[in-house]
Amino acid sequence: MHYLILAVFILIMVVVGIVSSRKIKTTDDFVLGGRKMGPWLSAFSYGTTYFSAVVFVGYAGRYGWSFGLASTWIGIGNAIFGSLLAWLLLAEKTRKVSSALNVNNMADFFGRRYDSKGLEKFAAMIIFVFLIPYSASVYQGLGHIFTRFFAGTALESLPLSMFLMAVITAVYLYFGGYVSTAINSLIQGIIMLFGTVYMIWKVLDIVGGLRAGTLALAAEGDATGSLASITGPAPFDLLILLLMTSFGTFGLPQMVSKFKGLRDRKTVRMATVMSTVFALIIGGGAYFMGGLSRVLNQKLNLGFEQGDSLDTLMPLIFENLLTKEFMAVLVVLMLSASMSTLASIVLVSAPTFSKTILKKDNMLVLRLLSIAFVFVSWLVAVIPSAIVTLMAFSWGAVSGSFIGPYIWGLYSRKITRFGAAAGMVSGLATVITGAAAAFLANSSTAASWSPRLAVLAMVVSLVVTPVASLISQRWSKIPEGANVL
Numbered sequence: 001m002h003y004l005i006l007a008v009f010i011l012i013m014v015v016v017g018i019v020s021s022r023k024i025k026t027t028d029d030f031v032l033g034g035r036k037m038g039p040w041l042s043a044f045s046y047g048t049t050y051f052s053a054v055v056f057v058g059y060a061g062r063y064g065w066s067f068g069l070a071s072t073w074i075g076i077g078n079a080i081f082g083s084l085l086a087w088l089l090l091a092e093k094t095r096k097v098s099s100a101l102n103v104n105n106m107a108d109f110f111g112r113r114y115d116s117k118g119l120e121k122f123a124a125m126i127i128f129v130f131l132i133p134y135s136a137s138v139y140q141g142l143g144h145i146f147t148r149f150f151a152g153t154a155l156e157s158l159p160l161s162m163f164l165m166a167v168i169t170a171v172y173l174y175f176g177g178y179v180s181t182a183i184n185s186l187i188q189g190i191i192m193l194f195g196t197v198y199m200i201w202k203v204l205d206i207v208g209g210l211r212a213g214t215l216a217l218a219a220e221g222d223a224t225g226s227l228a229s230i231t232g233p234a235p236f237d238l239l240i241l242l243l244m245t246s247f248g249t250f251g252l253p254q255m256v257s258k259f260k261g262l263r264d265r266k267t268v269r270m271a272t273v274m275s276t277v278f279a280l281i282i283g284g285g286a287y288f289m290g291g292l293s294r295v296l297n298q299k300l301n302l303g304f305e306q307g308d309s310l311d312t313l314m315p316l317i318f319e320n321l322l323t324k325e326f327m328a329v330l331v332v333l334m335l336s337a338s339m340s341t342l343a344s345i346v347l348v349s350a351p352t353f354s355k356t357i358l359k360k361d362n363m364l365v366l367r368l369l370s371i372a373f374v375f376v377s378w379l380v381a382v383i384p385s386a387i388v389t390l391m392a393f394s395w396g397a398v399s400g401s402f403i404g405p406y407i408w409g410l411y412s413r414k415i416t417r418f419g420a421a422a423g424m425v426s427g428l429a430t431v432i433t434g435a436a437a438a439f440l441a442n443s444s445t446a447a448s449w450s451p452r453l454a455v456l457a458m459v460v461s462l463v464v465t466p467v468a469s470l471i472s473q474r475w476s477k478i479p480e481g482a483n484v485l
Helices: 002-023 027-035 039-050 053-101 106-113 117-149 158-207 210-218 235-251 253-260 265-291 293-299 310-321 324-357 363-382 386-411 417-441 446-472 480-484
Strands: none
Touching: 002 027, 002 158, 002 324, 027 158, 027 253, 027 324, 027 363, 039 053, 039 158, 039 253, 039 265, 039 324, 053 106, 053 210, 053 235, 053 253, 053 265, 053 293, 053 310, 053 324, 053 386, 053 480, 106 117, 106 253, 106 324, 106 386, 106 417, 106 480, 117 158, 117 253, 117 324, 117 363, 117 386, 117 417, 158 210, 158 265, 158 293, 158 310, 158 324, 158 363, 210 293, 235 253, 235 386, 235 446, 253 324, 253 386, 265 293, 265 310, 293 310, 310 324, 324 363, 386 417, 386 446, 417 446
16 A cells, blocks of 8 residues: 555656656746746745645654644744745745846846856855755655654665655656646645645544643643743744744745746736645644644653654654555655655756856756756765754755845845845854854754754844945945846
């Protein structure tokens, strides 16, 4: 049964990739779907890239156990800020400006908007150094579910199961590029919506309803019942996580790229609503289930203890919550959501490397580079090395570097080349110096500082970019790329 469901899933992915290849004529088609993507494909592509297996397996269990029901605010914040606000502020503006500048990736945008090859190359370097570890974390986030579901089979081996994921992603990316990714995302996203609603219903049924579950959760943790309170036991840390996971999307190339392929203004309006609803159900639902994980641990007699790895918590709950058939569907959905995220990262990295480093805008080169990046990410995920420690800080490093120069670059003609460079460097430096200090202080707890450093880096970048532009206006001329605004 395990292999049958997986085989059907692989067949669908490959068929979609081959069929989609008929629509791929140019590199713009491969990377952005020819800038003709409709609302359904765009909205679900954005959503499935946002919420990979890492959210369900890692974040929901880790933060749900720590913050209780208050962790649901993270999912709600992701829907309101990370989806709705991001679409309202960035979608239409990105669509118009990227088309006017004829750019299809973030590094290319910086190069043309600020008339600077140096900024383009610096942005490309940031993408290479930090997005590959980030994509490796997508593989690892899925591993805990795979090893449990495929126990007793060959795919119980984490490197082998992740290799299979890499092969499938490489195949449908090679043939169909962004179009095949978007179509698969639509199929996966619709099933994810129904699956999440079903799991929420099952969770509420097991805990005896929302009121009973809240009362049971209040008895857990400290005597104040903070796990069932509206702010949780650590409100400041909760706020930091909400800000990081919500506003980080404003500066992540794989998220912003979804706006470049939008067909028209009407598409933007429809996709905004769809994407927000998707984020509210998937993100809010995942964190809500995680918030009740302590009660589920009792009700299901899971035997999970405080010292156990929190990344194994949600897979353990799902395994006891669902029938084998539904668990099989869940595994396929987690696999597909993770592959969607991975494919989106590759579709940012490959064009950046091709155009910025190799100086080539060729379809075959793009396809081969896409395959190469998929397997480089797999190698980083399976081979223990120091680069894996970058995973915890990659989100903050990339978004903190780009968010200021990108948002200000879309809305203000007064942003200078110096201001953009200062915003990019200051955001990146905030994460790097902070991470170094955290590791020197206590390497075992250094990763816990990543959310705070990410939020701080984003604020620094957003403030430094316009201030440095104002100071430098006398000697740093306004770039000609600003004329498209």
